[in-house]
Amino acid sequence: MIIDSHTHYGRFSQWGDFSPEFIIDIIGDCVDYAICSNLEGIDSLYLKSELDCNLDMIRAAKKYKKLLPLAVCQVDKSLDIHVMRHLLTEYPQFIGLKFHPECEKLPATSPKYDKYLELARKFKKPCLFHSGHIKSRFSSPALIYEKAKQFPDVPIILGHLSTGPRESHKEAIKILLNSIRTESATLYCDTSWIDFGTGNLEDVILLIKKLKNTPKGDYTNRILWASDAPVGDFNQSNALYRKNLDNFRVKISSYFNDEELLKKLLYFNVRDLYGLY
Numbered sequence: 474m475i476i477d478s479h480t481h482y483g484r485f486s487q488w489g490d491f492s493p494e495f496i497i498d499i500i501g502d503c504v505d506y507a508i509c510s511n512l513e514g515i516d517s518l519y520l521k522s523e524l525d526c527n528l529d530m531i532r533a534a535k536k537y538k539k540l541l542p543l544a545v546c547q548v549d550k551s552l553d554i555h556v557m558r559h560l561l562t563e564y565p566q567f568i569g570l571k572f573h574p575e576c577e578k579l580p581a582t583s584p585k586y587d588k589y590l591e592l593a594r595k596f597k598k599p600c601l602f603h604s605g606h607i608k609s610r611f612s613s614p615a616l617i618y619e620k621a622k623q624f625p626d627v628p629i630i631l632g633h634l635s636t637g638p639r640e641s642h643k644e645a646i647k648i649l650l651n652s653i654r655t656e657s658a659t660l661y662c663d664t665s666w667i668d669f670g671t672g673n674l675e676d677v678i679l680l681i682k683k684l685k686n687t688p689k690g691d692y693t694n695r696i697l698w699a700s701d702a703p704v705g706d707f708n709q710s711n712a713l714y715r716k717n718l719d720n721f722r723v724k725i726s727s728y729f730n731d732e733e734l735l736k737k738l739l740y741f742n743v744r745d746l747y748g749l750y
């Protein structure tokens with residue numbers, strides 16, 4: 474079993490024009506499920522409302538059983554959380570929430586997130602944040618960590634760990650380790666975009682090594698494999714997707730020589746986090 478923990482569809486987004494069929498074709502039979510959210514509520518030429526983009530996501534997930542929906546939160550556009558409360562109440566199929574501080578241009582530390590995170594706590598939904606460059610004033614991992622500390626019992630995923638160069642990844646790893654050492658937040662991360670340029674997985678390997686050997690023990694359960702498909706040219710066909718997944722398996726297997734670890738990264742961790750039994 475393999476689950477891709479971070480994918481999308483969305484027509485007319487800044488990253489491309491992606492139908493639900495497109496992501497279904499890309500993942501093909503490479504994975505069993507893909508956790509998915511609708512870019513039409515995040516960044517699109519025809520941006521949809523919080524209600525409409527998420528109802529579309531539910532329809533797509535009903536048609537394509539491989540898609541496990543996340544609800545897109547428009548923290549800065551919605552006036553309050555009644556829409557999101559309605560969605561989570563009526564559609565328990567939403568397994569978690571998706572936040573994009575960079576597209577919303579709303580710093581992750583803003584108090585506007587609080588009501589959403591209270592909902593996440595109430596409905597027991599993990600929250601996937603786009604985690605940007607360490608210098609981003611909206612979505613740096615440090616800002617997300619600040620917010621996560623206010624909700625230590627809500628699992629918060631640093632999507633892409635952080636964007637940017639190795640320095641950005643190292644900083645995000647430090648933040649993860651700090652949260653584990655001090656038990657100040659429940660941070661996870663996904664592996665999408667890390668090392669996408671080289672495919673050598675050097676930074677993913679560094680991340681795994683660091684979390685495997687924390688002073689509190691092995692915390693590799695906090696790492697989820699993800700592609701972010703179809704965002705990124707390297708993600709936009711089944712052949713490329715398969716190549717990237719195979720590369721991940723080969724590099725991680727040969728470096729760590731630990732099949733259980735690989736299974737955790739590809740499946741067990743995401744299953745346990747989202748309760749997908």
Ligand SMILES: [Zn+2]
Pocket residue numbers: 479481603632701
């Ligand atoms: Zn995303």
